[in-house]
Amino acid sequence: MIGVETDIVARLHQEGIFGPETSEMRLYERRLTRFFEREYVRYKDSTSVPRDYGVATDEGPVMEETEALMEQHYDEQQDFFSGFLDTQYRAYSMAYYGESPEDVRNSTATLEQAQEAKFALIAERAGIRGDEKVFNIGCGFGSLETYLLKQYPELEIVSITPSKVQLAHIRGRMQDPSDPLCSDRLTLIEGAFDQLDVNALGGRQYNLVISVAVFEQVINMRAVLEKIASLLLPGGRTFHHFITSQAAIPQFLNPDKTRIGLYFPGGRVWPHAEFAGYTDHFDTCETWFVNGLNYWRTLDEWHRRYWHSLPALYQTTFDHEQIAHWNNYFSLCKAMFAPMDGHFYGNSHYLFKLKG
Numbered sequence: 001m002i003g004v005e006t007d008i009v010a011r012l013h014q015e016g017i018f019g020p021e022t023s024e025m026r027l028y029e030r031r032l033t034r035f036f037e038r039e040y041v042r043y044k045d046s047t048s049v050p051r052d053y054g055v056a057t058d059e060g061p062v063m064e065e066t067e068a069l070m071e072q073h074y075d076e077q078q079d080f081f082s083g084f085l086d087t088q089y090r091a092y093s094m095a096y097y098g099e100s101p102e103d104v105r106n107s108t109a110t111l112e113q114a115q116e117a118k119f120a121l122i123a124e125r126a127g128i129r130g131d132e133k134v135f136n137i138g139c140g141f142g143s144l145e146t147y148l149l150k151q152y153p154e155l156e157i158v159s160i161t162p163s164k165v166q167l168a169h170i171r172g173r174m175q176d177p178s179d180p181l182c183s184d185r186l187t188l189i190e191g192a193f194d195q196l197d198v199n200a201l202g203g204r205q206y207n208l209v210i211s212v213a214v215f216e217q218v219i220n221m222r223a224v225l226e227k228i229a230s231l232l233l234p235g236g237r238t239f240h241h242f243i244t245s246q247a248a249i250p251q252f253l254n255p256d257k258t259r260i261g262l263y264f265p266g267g268r269v270w271p272h273a274e275f276a277g278y279t280d281h282f283d284t285c286e287t288w289f290v291n292g293l294n295y296w297r298t299l300d301e302w303h304r305r306y307w308h309s310l311p312a313l314y315q316t317t318f319d320h321e322q323i324a325h326w327n328n329y330f331s332l333c334k335a336m337f338a339p340m341d342g343h344f345y346g347n348s349h350y351l352f353k354l355k356g
């Protein structure tokens with residue numbers, strides 16, 4: 001196997017494709033990081049909001065380009081995702097290594113432990129007691145479900161994703177009696193949250209509506225919060241985790257203006273303050289900014305695992321173009337989280353409580 005691996009790596013180098021541990025890739029990532037750092041410094045003290053750049057967050061569809069997003073990203077083959085995600089949760093979102101840049105750098109946690117720490121942090125911040133009925137928007141491979149069903153024996157969860165690959169993965173696990181997802185406390189809905197009506201989502205019966213790493217796709221924040229409000233019982237809460245910047249970066253508000261749109265059609269990066277501005281149905285309990293180096297370190301680990309999974313993919317379906325496409329994806333994302341010690345570009349957490 002080692003011989004095959006060396007041979008494949010040599011062939012990839014000939015094509016100009018370099019792994020995360022090579023000097024060529026390190027140099028490329030340093031340059032890309034410097035580019036983003038210059039952009040962030042340019043906007044860091046700006047008080048402009050998306051509307052000042054002609055971008056409204058309370059108009060139009062809730063999300064857009066979901067089909068293209070599935071085709072170009074989430075419905076890539078299962079082996080690709082299994083090759084780099086953590087083995088315990090298959091979480092496709094930032095893992096949590098610590099609060100400060102030093103905590104992140106000095107952490108000895110594995111990716112698996114850091115993913116568990118992320119879910120523990122979310123559960124604590126969302127105030128989960130364990131007897132709730134939860135609705136999870138954009139469930140990926142069932143990562144939050146795995147954590148919550150194991151952790152809270154009375155909690156029930158209804159989860160939605162439009163991704164055929166994710167649905168097949170979860171349905172398979174729901175048949176395996178040894179898997180935490182094999183539970184009558186889990187209901188899986190196939191479809192897009194923005195496209196299905198409230199009845200198809202179960203109606204007003206939830207104590208908590210949650211999303212992890214999905215609302216980068218939301219364009220109309222007012223409308224998404226209105227829909228969430230219609231699913232919640234009195235006293236209900238909603239918690240969201242998604243990538244944000246401290247100040248608005250105009251080109252990140254339009255997926256066609258950067259390479260973000262290539263990997264995430266319809267995706268945007270909103271400034272931290274934007275989402276909490278929509279208080280029609282909710283009171284904001286608290287918001288947090290999670291240092292971006294957490295995502296940098298997660299991506300670095302994913303990148304390494306991806307590279308080591310390549311021989312198997314290369315021998316089956318992945319061609320050079322696909323290998324380069326996803327190799328560049330990890331580098332691009334790492335370079336976006338690395339600048340300014342993670343203080344400007346990271347993830348936000350929001351906890352809102354239904355009014356009244």
Ligand SMILES: C[S@@+](CC[C@H](N)C(=O)[O-])C[C@H]1O[C@@H](n2cnc3c(N)ncnc32)[C@H](O)[C@@H]1O
Binds near residue numbers: 138140
């Ligand atoms: C980055 S993944 C995060 C997955 C999961 N929450 C996790 O942390 O492991 C984004 C998820 O959002 C889902 N998604 C994207 N657009 C959606 C939509 N319109 N409605 C529901 N889910 C959507 C994707 O299929 C995917 O499951």
